[in-house]
Amino acid sequence: MILLRVLVLYYSRTGNTEKMATAVAEGAKSSGNAQVDLSYFVEADDLGIVDAVIVGTPTYHHDMPIDIKMLFEEAAARRVSLRGKIGATFGSYGWSGEAPKVVLEIMKNKFEMRVPEQPLLAKYAPDQNVLEQCRALGKRVSESLIRQI
Numbered sequence: 001m002i003l004l005r006v007l008v009l010y011y012s013r014t015g016n017t018e019k020m021a022t023a024v025a026e027g028a029k030s031s032g033n034a035q036v037d038l039s040y041f042v043e044a045d046d047l048g049i050v051d052a053v054i055v056g057t058p059t060y061h062h063d064m065p066i067d068i069k070m071l072f073e074e075a076a077a078r079r080v081s082l083r084g085k086i087g088a089t090f091g092s093y094g095w096s097g098e099a100p101k102v103v104l105e106i107m108k109n110k111f112e113m114r115v116p117e118q119p120l121l122a123k124y125a126p127d128q129n130v131l132e133q134c135r136a137l138g139k140r141v142s143e144s145l146i147r148q149i
Contacts, residue, residue, distance in 0.1 A: 004034045004145045005049065008138070009042055010056030011065045016092035016125050021056040023131040024090060027138025028054070034142040041067070044074035052086040052141050053107070057099045059091060064099035072106050087113035088141055090120035090134060097121050116144065 006028045010021035018040075025038040037050070047053055057064045075082070087107035089100035100119035107113040120137050122130040 007050040023134035024138040027135035031142035059093040059099035082111035
């Protein structure tokens with residue numbers, strides 16, 4: 001059996017995106033065939049050793065947090081190959097919510113990742129319905145990895 005690796009990377013100042021990340025990771029683990037790493041920080045090179053990257057980012061002042069932006073800039077500078085890997089995004093926001101969309105565009109257009117879904121967004125704190133959607137997102141990503149082998 002091949003063990004697939006899923007990285008759930010998140011940034012959270014208020015805890016809202018962290019709650020979503022935990023639920024996404026639970027969903028990814030539920031497929032049973034994926035090693036799931038839930039992390040607040042990774043090195044750019046770490047992106048290249050996983051099969052899927054799911055990024056949780058809140059939107060602050062109509063932008064993604066600088067930590068997420070710098071990670072992708074460093075990955076590009078180091079020429080970390082993400083081509084063909086599965087990418088997905090999610091995040092919480094207060095008034096605009098564009099950061100997960102921007103990250104998804106970077107994954108697709110700059111790194112040539114496969115991004116089969118739109119970002120999953122939660123206004124303010126995620127409720128139980130949103131957390132279930134997060135679990136479903138993680139599970140779909142894991143299952144899509146299994147189908148591709």
